[in-house]
Amino acid sequence: MSPHAPHPEIALAACATLGEGALWDHHTATLLWVDILEKRVMRFDPRTGRNQVLQLDTLVGTVVPTERGALLVAVREGLARLDPSTGQLSGLVTPPGHDPQKVRFNDGKCDALGRLWAGSMALDESPGQGALYSLDVSGTLQQHLSRVSISNGLAWNADSTRMYYVDTPRRIVDAFDFDLASGQISGRRTAIEFTPADGYPDGMTIDVEGLLWVAMWGGSAVLRCDPSSGRILERVAFPASHITSCAFGGPNRDTLYVTSARVGLSEEKLAREPHAGALFAWPAPVAGVPARYFRD
């Protein structure tokens, strides 16, 4: 990172327990995000500073907008529609073999044909209990991966021929060949490998140059990485250890919104990190690829 790079600003002093799932909804020019452990779906409007909260009664791992203005959420029990005006869930789809007593949904994103991809993890973080699924427009759910530990960080390249994926404890960004028409993945390989000093990869997004921006849990940073060489090109530091997800937003899609968490930090560490749990904004040198909407 160049010495002249700007510092991140606090967009919202949110004090989130586990802020996650940042996604810029360009239809409304607002940022969707969640607090998984506080069971909240939120919509932040940077023009007004208002953060609208939908309080759910279940753990919510991710939120995506639909083309018709509703929301889809990945909750502890499965994937469901969320009415943004009432907060009511409907049309819950629970995958076969998904036991919400042991497993919950975590991060997810839509592909270019409007399918929702979302994965799961064990509530106690025991390894290999999660899976990766997709839900298509017709409501068909498919399982693509099993024995996932903490499913995170989905992104696709510009022509949707590649999908990038994170299973956090492996400290790796995986690349897959992606068949957009059929919605199938194949050819799993390592694209980026992190060191213990980097922290753990969590959420991620992709810019118009095809480079990944990876939020690092325990790394106080977002790293810009080249998935074709595996190299880390830039490190953006944030004043919080647990950086969890990021999304390009704003009128030119060149503000990087970054979520963070307070969970897992000792009282002593929290005292030293008063901004842990904030929603940060950082003026990026590049624009992001627009998020996709669930097709409904």
Ligand code: ZN
């Ligand atoms: Zn995550």
